[in-house]
Amino acid sequence: MKKKVLYYLLFLPLISVLTNCSSKEEFDKYYSRPDYLESPIYQQLEARGNFSSLTTLIEKAGYKDILSKAGYWTMMAPNDEAFTKFFQEQGIANASSVDSTTASKIVRYALIYNAFRTERLSDYQSRAGWEEDNAFRRRTAYYDGFKSKVVDNTTNIEASVSVGSSVIVAGSNRNNTPGGDYYIPGDNNNKYLTYFVQEYMDALGLSAYDYNYFYPNSTYTGFNVLKGKTVEADIVAENGIIHEVDEVSLPLINLDQKLEESPNYSIFRSLLETNLVNYVFDQDATTTYQNFTRKTDKAYVKVYDPALFFSPNNENYIKESDNDGQNDAYTMFVPENAVLQNFIDDILLKNYTALDKLPKYIFEDFFNAHMVRNAVWPSQVASYSNGLDEDIRIDINTDVNEAEVLSNGFFYGTNKIQESNLFYSVYTSAYLDPKFTLATRLYNDGSGYREIISNLTGKYTLFLPSDEILISHGYGYDINRSEWTYESPTTGVRVAGTLARTRLLRILYNGIVPTPNGELDDLSGSGIIRSGDFDLAGEYIKWGNNQVWAAGNEALGNKVNILGYEDQRNGRTYYIDNILEFSEQFQGTDIFDLAVQNTQFQSFVRLMLGAGLLDRTTGTIAGVELGTSYTFVIPNNAAVTQATKDGVIPGNASTGVPNYTPTDQQEKEKLIDFIRYHILATRTASDDGLINGQTETLLKNGLGEKTYVNVSSAPGDLLFVDSANRISNYIPSASNNLADRSLVHLVDNYLLYTE
Numbered sequence: 001m002k003k004k005v006l007y008y009l010l011f012l013p014l015i016s017v018l019t020n021c022s023s024k025e026e027f028d029k030y031y032s033r034p035d036y037l038e039s040p041i042y043q044q045l046e047a048r049g050n051f052s053s054l055t056t057l058i059e060k061a062g063y064k065d066i067l068s069k070a071g072y073w074t075m076m077a078p079n080d081e082a083f084t085k086f087f088q089e090q091g092i093a094n095a096s097s098v099d100s101t102t103a104s105k106i107v108r109y110a111l112i113y114n115a116f117r118t119e120r121l122s123d124y125q126s127r128a129g130w131e132e133d134n135a136f137r138r139r140t141a142y143y144d145g146f147k148s149k150v151v152d153n154t155t156n157i158e159a160s161v162s163v164g165s166s167v168i169v170a171g172s173n174r175n176n177t178p179g180g181d182y183y184i185p186g187d188n189n190n191k192y193l194t195y196f197v198q199e200y201m202d203a204l205g206l207s208a209y210d211y212n213y214f215y216p217n218s219t220y221t222g223f224n225v226l227k228g229k230t231v232e233a234d235i236v237a238e239n240g241i242i243h244e245v246d247e248v249s250l251p252l253i254n255l256d257q258k259l260e261e262s263p264n265y266s267i268f269r270s271l272l273e274t275n276l277v278n279y280v281f282d283q284d285a286t287t288t289y290q291n292f293t294r295k296t297d298k299a300y301v302k303v304y305d306p307a308l309f310f311s312p313n314n315e316n317y318i319k320e321s322d323n324d325g326q327n328d329a330y331t332m333f334v335p336e337n338a339v340l341q342n343f344i345d346d347i348l349l350k351n352y353t354a355l356d357k358l359p360k361y362i363f364e365d366f367f368n369a370h371m372v373r374n375a376v377w378p379s380q381v382a383s384y385s386n387g388l389d390e391d392i393r394i395d396i397n398t399d400v401n402e403a404e405v406l407s408n409g410f411f412y413g414t415n416k417i418q419e420s421n422l423f424y425s426v427y428t429s430a431y432l433d434p435k436f437t438l439a440t441r442l443y444n445d446g447s448g449y450r451e452i453i454s455n456l457t458g459k460y461t462l463f464l465p466s467d468e469i470l471i472s473h474g475y476g477y478d479i480n481r482s483e484w485t486y487e488s489p490t491t492g493v494r495v496a497g498t499l500a501r502t503r504l505l506r507i508l509y510n511g512i513v514p515t516p517n518g519e520l521d522d523l524s525g526s527g528i529i530r531s532g533d534f535d536l537a538g539e540y541i542k543w544g545n546n547q548v549w550a551a552g553n554e555a556l557g558n559k560v561n562i563l564g565y566e567d568q569r570n571g572r573t574y575y576i577d578n579i580l581e582f583s584e585q586f587q588g589t590d591i592f593d594l595a596v597q598n599t600q601f602q603s604f605v606r607l608m609l610g611a612g613l614l615d616r617t618t619g620t621i622a623g624v625e626l627g628t629s630y631t632f633v634i635p636n637n638a639a640v641t642q643a644t645k646d647g648v649i650p651g652n653a654s655t656g657v658p659n660y661t662p663t664d665q666q667e668k669e670k671l672i673d674f675i676r677y678h679i680l681a682t683r684t685a686s687d688d689g690l691i692n693g694q695t696e697t698l699l700k701n702g703l704g705e706k707t708y709v710n711v712s713s714a715p716g717d718l719l720f721v722d723s724a725n726r727i728s729n730y731i732p733s734a735s736n737n738l739a740d741r742s743l744v745h746l747v748d749n750y751l752l753y754t755e
Contacts, residue, residue, distance in 0.1 A: 053083035073240035133203035171313035256313035309387030330409030463511035552581025589619030
């Protein structure tokens, strides 16, 4: 029943006409094409009389029928004057002399999918709807499809394909990502056409400068299509919109094709092809090719490494949404051969014997440094970042030899390398030297160390242990299990994974020292300095007589010697013969040892022992943990005597001799509170100005609340102010003693907590 009703509704108009019309003429009149409807694109061009060359090419390309019927196109239509100039430039007699392949290229590249008036060309068709004035490109009907490639000895392809043979190749139509797709069947990788419309230019703050940078011999008009200008816009047709232009445009090549066709950049391309390109057999591509050609050849896809910021042969931009190629494109800055060869000789091969010895990640970083996943407009270079998230260091006015708009982005041929942080920083000393692969691996594995020491805006000193040194201390990396390993050279205890990695992270972090004023350029004197990136998570190390050491070295008695150094743009790298060890003994052991070496610590240490806070055997201090930052403020003997006289701690108030072992519980708790108020928790303060302000102590008040001491630090000065505003000054000659993530200072006064 439902089918009958639907049938009746669909054919009711026809039944009505047949019932009421007395002749075929009336039927035809009812269904005839309305008079008000404009002619289709082909007929419009033909009728206008100044597109005779274009209509001839449309016929040769087989598009007359397509453009003569229903559809939805925008055509950037070159007029006859444009073709006259084109024929002269190409050495072609006239339109009749153009072969069908060239005709097809011109016609299909002039055709944009969907119909766009001028006011819509600057708008982006996003997934969420129209975004006004956010587009400068449109996808065309032209695509390269499959090409034949001759295999040479640099082609990375399956072993069964011999050198000298030809293979069928398609370009990637997606950016290769780990686990993702680089080729989607059914997507022809259509090329884009770039135009310059005033609304878009204004919205982005662009001007004629940006247009003329690419087309210096053309005039910017506010509606240009590549190097040409629009003569008449918004010619309405039944099946779309025509914009008359004064230039003929052959399909633009893409970034991949530009490299292939440009001998000036052959070294850049060779490095890229040899190390980061593979020709991969693809069944979907093979099926498409065989169905289209009726041939039996296998088809391969040219695939760029997933580590690259994008694939230079992908016409589709990122494809996060179908039309994102309308509002952005790629950019490559490509150094010419002579410049790149100098960089190879001076930088890349400084410590390697040949390019094929370099780790793959170096090539990945080098190319990503020259790639931007945006269309970089000349007037706004400073607004963009490369694939390493660095600013662009190419001067657009002096460092660019040629600039070209391509089908999938902008190409800048340069006389300068993009001077990436990775190749000119203290990080480079490890990164580009095979003797330091373990350190480099850890710098690179998400620790954040690479970002710190490769930062060219800061200044650093790097103490760098070689693989040989790290291995001799029990550290290694299991490639098969992808995990760090550590085996104690003294006990033989072995750990792997996170525990081993954490140990080595701490050791290498000890060797990263911010030195904005070159504080460690001369190690012949002596001093103390905090490692790390001023994040206050670092530990202190000392230097003296061209040696350096951390808390663990001091405990073990094995200081670090300097083997040599290398200066980079952001500081100095020291090559060392040992590791900067962190301490694995409890802080109490270090404090007790200080009391043995310097009697001024003894009174306070005796108080710690008598109160039961310090275990002499293990070195543990109640409430103090290994691996946590502390500052130990130790009053000297005179200060302890004064505290006794003042009745702050138990003892003989007349003589000032403390009761080191009080038996009365109340007196013992009074002594414990006194000691805890001299241990600052979570922060390590020194006389360097890095730590200032209220700092928590181990003491809790009667309500269980935290108590604080005010730290005042400046270069060469350090003092502590208690809650009663009493001041304790550090004694420089007996302070800045290293312990596990801690410093121990001797002071001239005791600290008093008052409610």
